[in-house]
Each structure stands twice: as structure tokens, then as C-alpha cells.
Amino acid sequence: MAEDGLRLTLRFLGVGGAAAVAYAALAALMTRAGVAPWIASAFCYAVLIPVVYWTQRRVTFRSNRAHSEAFPRYVATQALGLNLAVFLPLLAPKFASGQPLVFFAAVVAGISGLNFILLKFWTFASRA
Template sequence: MRIGASLLRQFVGFAAVGSVGLAGHYLVLTGLVELQSVDPVAASVAGFVVGGLINYALNRRLVFRSDRAHSAAGPRFLAVAASGLVINGALMTVLVDWLEIYYLAAQVTVTVGLTVWHFALNKYWTFGD
């Protein structure tokens, strides 16, 4: 029971600090689409990169409190982020281009799934002991 409560608290912390990265992601996404007329899939990828940079710093320090050296954690975080980037791009292509779902609704759907994906990989591989 204690492990479950601890894991839940950590996931909530992950989601909370992730909201900062998410804000960066969505600001870039909507700014590029609405102000620059950039394709929503390309804008989503750019936003994903910005959000990822924010999330590395916050998750390493605040959520996982990792002592793993940046030289070890950094490449792992990039690998996890790259996997999420590919999944994000693929799912946005399917949802926006093929199924013609409004880009923000599609991005919210993709974000929910990727939150679980990123938490698990970062907890147990990137920042885990």
C-alpha cells in the first residue's frame, strides 16, 4: 500500500511539473499554427521539443530527485523524448490529417497517453537507480 501511495504522489508531481512543459508545448503549437500558419503536425513537433527541454530540468530536480549524472540521464531522457516525439508525430498525423480531428483535441488525446508513457520510462530507466 505504501509503494502505491508513493508512486501515485510521484505521478501527480510528474503531471504537475509536466504542466509547465505542456504550457510551453501548447504555446509554441498554437502560436505557430494561429500566428504563423504552420502545419499543425510540424507545430506540434516543435512544441514537443520545447516542452521536453523544460521537463528534463524539472523532472530531474523536483520529481525524481535524481543524482544520476547528466551524461548518463541526458541521453536516456533524449531517447525517451525521441520515442515520444515519434509517437506524438504519428498519432497527430493520424488524428489530424487522416481522421480530420481538430488539432487541439487531437493533441490533448495524444498528451494523455504520452504522460503515462513518459512517466514510466523516466522513472524506471532515465532517472531510476
């Protein structure tokens, strides 16, 4: 049982890590090509949602939940994470600017943990 949980966690981190690298690389390329950084960021984030959804669904969670149920839940989970990433620095501006590496590492860890829980128990959970 614990081994299954470890494998699931490693798959989640692998898929998420690959998505993060793809996002950063694509957004950087677009920005260097002259696209405004905020547009490049939003575009890449949006473009990767269906790709990462499919990979998380098939590879990480191996879910058979209907796309009509899982995909809207996945988008909602991503929207929640994106909103937290935007608003947490606004709620703690002194910490965000005083210790930015620590702050943003904590944001990444917190949102990743929340996403894992939501994806496992809500988005991709088997129907009872």
C-alpha cells in the same frame, strides 16, 4: 508507499501539465507573430526539452543519475513520444479523423503513461 507513488504521479502530472501550457502558449505566440506553425511547434518543443528535463530530474523524480547518462535517455524518451504522436494518427486515420478528441486524448494518456514508466525505471532510475 502508496502515498509516495501518488505524490510522484502528481509531481509528474504537474510538471508535464506546466510544460504543455508553456509549449502551447509559446507556439501560439510564435504562430501569431508570423512563424509557420510547424516551425513554432518544433522550436518550442526543442527549447523546452532541457527545461523540462531539469524539472523532471530534480522536482519529479529527484534523481541523482549523472547528466551524461540521464539527458541522452531523456531525449530518447521524448523522441519516442514525439514519433508516436506523429505516427499513431497515420496508423489509425479513420479513428483519428472520426473521433479526434477521443483519439488524441488517448494518444496523450498513452504517451504520458509510457513516458512516466521510461523516466522512472530507465532515464532517472538509480544505478544498481
